[in-house]
Amino acid sequence: MSGPPTASEDAPIRVLLADDHDLVRTGFRAILGVEPGVEVVGEARDGDEAVQQAQRLEPDVVLMDVQMPGVDGLEATRRILGPSSPTSEVRVVILTTFDREDYLFEALQAGASGFLLKNASADDLVEAVRIAARGDALLSPEVTRRVIARFSTPGPAVQPRRPPELTDREFEVLVLLARGATNAEIAGELYLGETTVKTHVSRVLMKLGLRDRTQAVIYAYENGVVAPNGPSRDGSET
Template identity: 50%
Template sequence: MTIRVLVADDQPMIRASLRIILEDQDGISVVAEAADGAEAVALARRLRPDVCLVDIRMPALDGIEVTLALAGPGVREPLRVVVVTSFDLDEYVYGALRSGAVGFVLKDAGPNLLVEAVRAAHAGDALVSPAVTLRLLRRIAAAEEAPAPGEAPPLSERELEVVRAIARGRTNQEIAAELFISLSTVKSHVSRIQTKLGMRNRVEIAAWAWQSRVMAGA
């Protein structure tokens, strides 16, 4: 199955570069380009791409506003949004993820990470550039109060191991290797963890891990 991608960036050269990187991969096709946030929302709602790559700073609507419109709370059929930007300011990262983005990738992170983020989003997973992951999650933990004991549904010891690995930015493949379990078993654990915690994706699981001080037991 081909992954259909929308690219939204106000710079034509960036859009062209992203298209070249993505369409050089098997099973990925760029179905539309948008030069501003309003156009991105309109195209995404009409075409329903599998993944939307959205820049933070754009005319009309910025990347946070686009993410809210396409994937935010209350959106009946949310799309998968990955923010791709040159700016790793905490407020941008935090705002994007809180608005429903399933990924945050820096433009200088390289083509491999960009492609990995697209594939992860299409698979229902999430990816944040390693350069910002731990800083972001620790900031979330410091800024918010930890849940009261017993507030979160109980997790098994194995599930807690998976949660801690997710919070360190590990992929499913890396978790499988670290814990000596199969990839399908990791995916099953992640699915159960999301259900128990009421989380939509790995980023929210990781944020919960740091916020609730689960990482202190690592």
């Protein structure tokens, strides 16, 4: 599996705005339009248009609203990031207010790279675009807590399975990723350099066929690699 594309250091980050409110798109365009190294290449008023524009313009990042008429942002994300889609490597950042957890988990499972609150500051908006363009995930502590809470609810037991593709060290990194640890925190926990941690994270994602850290968290809990507030597969507490 090839890794997600990242914007060239020389080329501007190409952004597509998808929101049914003209005022929101205008505001985002104004903020991003004056930012060096960022270019707004298009706008969409609904999910269907967002899919078409993503295929035509090939942006690096799509800022995607959830609630839009016709095809909503969740379905548009699924279409853009589907494995057979020509735009499957585009990064999608969901615009959300966190008022609907079903939106959150549907977007995660569709492959979204992260979430941005609609009341975020201009600096947060720019940083979200840059993070997504680098190929990283916007996995905030709030999102991590919600993922953990989701998989803490009663349900069918999942047989813990240690992914055979991973080395012992890569498995340790996956467990820490599932706890929401940053690269710096993983480095401190495992007494490694951050560059080495980045290499391990990349290998974990590649071997498991995952897009980013967000999907790594979901994978870990869905497959019983770690258990909320309980032991991981290797017996350590999570």
